[in-house]
Amino acid sequence: MEQFIKNLERQLIGKSIKSIRYMNDREMEMFGWYKRPLIILLSDDTFIVPQKDDEGNDGGAIALVGNKKFTLIPTT
Numbered sequence: 001m002e003q004f005i006k007n008l009e010r011q012l013i014g015k016s017i018k019s020i021r022y023m024n025d026r027e028m029e030m031f032g033w034y035k036r037p038l039i040i041l042l043s044d045d046t047f048i049v050p051q052k053d054d055e056g057n058d059g060g061a062i063a064l065v066g067n068k069k070f071t072l073i074p075t076t
Helices: 002-012 025-031
Strands: 017-022 038-042 062-066 069-073
Touching: none
Parallel strands: none
Antiparallel strands: 017 038, 062 069
């Protein structure tokens, strides 16, 4: 697990969010999904895409937790 975290740190720390958008129809078809998750594009063109489960069976929601606030970013 420690090596996994170190790999994630190398991939994510220091990056900034370049843009956010919901998955488009073509991408949904390509993934075989019925829910449209948010896509987060990072400064190195890496995408963060929430999934329903480890197997990638559908798009998933994102929970933002911080500053005593909870915000849910739903699929559409």
